[in-house]
Amino acid sequence: MPTTPSSPNQSGVPDRDEAAVAEDGRVPLHRRKAAKADRLAELMGTRVDEGQISGIWIDAFRRMRRNPMAITGAVIVVVFVVVALLSPLLAPYSPTSQAWGSEVFPNRNEFVGPRAENWLGLDHLGRDLYSRFVIGARQTLMVGVVATLVGFFFGALLGGAAGSCAVLGGRWGARVDNVLMRIIDMMLALPTLLLAVTVAALVGPSLTTVMLAVGIAQIPIFARLLRGAMLAQGNRDYVLAAQSLGVRKRKIALTHILPNSMGPVIVQSTLTLATAIIDAAALSYLGLGNPDASSPEWGTMLAEAQRFLSTAPALAVYPALGIIITALGFTLLGESLREALDPKLRK
């Protein structure tokens, strides 16, 4: 008997309904409504499963819609992205203008807190903290997205090559896969932050370096994941069918196996966005971040503000909260997506 994801225990359903009817007088209205909604969802779930073909992504989306973790994550991410995209409109002042420089004296511990014209107060150089925070969201988003894309693209290239060689390449393919995986495993051995540090130290500090360094450090993870997923798809019936129909190997790899293996990689991308933002902050702290003050980034702001943590904690708290909450949002979204896609994690 096929059980739908929404009703793991179908035999329990009539019992609950009977109970609801028997105690009709005493059960509060919202309970009855909830029971009805549950039943409706179960019926709809069953119908979908019996009749139409529902894709794995649609299923996952449906499951995530009811997961509070996913909703929290999605809300955070949407707010962050909207703020980042609209930041030039939201920021009342230029993030670099030191218009209030004469009011702030870090040496004498004189800082300016929140007030009508500067909503979050001023930073240690007399710049509007709110404008910097909002513009910083934009830069942070860019660092996260570009770094993730770098990791995703090159990782998928490496992992995809290894995976398709292993699945379709015969004995020689297996050897190529072996060599590629050994290299990837060794890259995986080095902590990502350290890889990023070496890249940044070699190339010199700049925003591009941060994005590249963080992205390159993520390549082995993406490669491993995609290759693993492709291997798992490799002995499926549809691959065998395509092979026996004489579909070209390149086409099997690109249009049959690859799209079916993207699940874990997409989950990882969401999680990587969080890691990238945190790693970028760490690089800034190590002095390898963006030295260009005209484009503030939360990591740089946090690293700069550490010096004043005991005298003016607000300077550090805003970018820190920004980083933590945004990373949390991406992590929650990624984790719940993983849960929704992986039947083993569901209970």
Next chain:
Amino acid sequence: MLRFIVRRLLQLIPTLLGLSILLFVWLQRLPGGPENALLPDNAPPEQREALRESLGLDEPFTVQYFSFLGRILQGDLGASIHTGRPVLEEFLTRFPATFELAVTAIVIAVAAGLPLGYLAARRRGGALDFAAVGGSLLGICTPVFFLAFLLKVGLAEQLGLFPSAFRLSPAVNRTDITGFFVLDGLMTREWDVVWDALLHLALPGLALASIPLAVITRMTRASVLEVMGEDYVRTANAKGLHRTTVRTRHVLRNALLPVVTAVGLLSGQLFAGAVLTESVFAFPGIGSFIYEATHGRDYPVLTGFILLIAAMYVVINLLVDISYSLLDPRVRAQ
């Protein structure tokens, strides 16, 4: 068991060779290369060429690789640009401090993470579960250096509960035997040294432990949940084994396997995390040294550190394999 270890050691040789090639390509051949890191950006081309020649970068690839390998095998990692002393020597004098810190962090992470993850899984959906999952998510998402600063400013500077810097208070006298302060104190029975050193380790250790703690808690929880649903656990319960027996011999033993791997991998990452925590607490270990090296682009130190981490990773991996075979007899038979 001995045969298993010997076989594992032999398997290390190709891994290490491969790793050396990878590192060589990574460190010597990356665009920019050593000469860019060593010279200022506006250096004239002739000077660049001269440096390339003196570093042997104009020689064929294989010649360069073997001289690189030869130097590493002799323990020659070059000299630090800033201190002028050999990199290996610099590392060795700072190693005990960082090792002590890493052990503290891993002890905190395992001692708190295992029970927390286990209890969270036992009472799934309860308040403790919620706190453990939420707390570990928060731990992963907080930049380590920020947490370190918070601990330092909050617990050390404002409340004065802990010392805020260094490995030992200046007033405490210590007999140096191994360089490991806690161990030295225990050996010479100078209990004040042990206590003082532990106090100095507490905050940086806690900051460093944040990510391993979060990962171990989550892994233990997930792993215990998975094992508790297995048929053999049901069977063990059904045949009337004592609850404690089922929990220790059946659930925990099997649930620990992935956690052990994670602990191994995390230990390797600790040395990278030490760069972020040690510098905050002015803890005189390898981490602070690397922190200074990144600020000054001290190229030989950075490359030496990567080699060290890579070598450590290989050793830790071996230890993980061995502990795996102790936990799971099936691994030994392979």
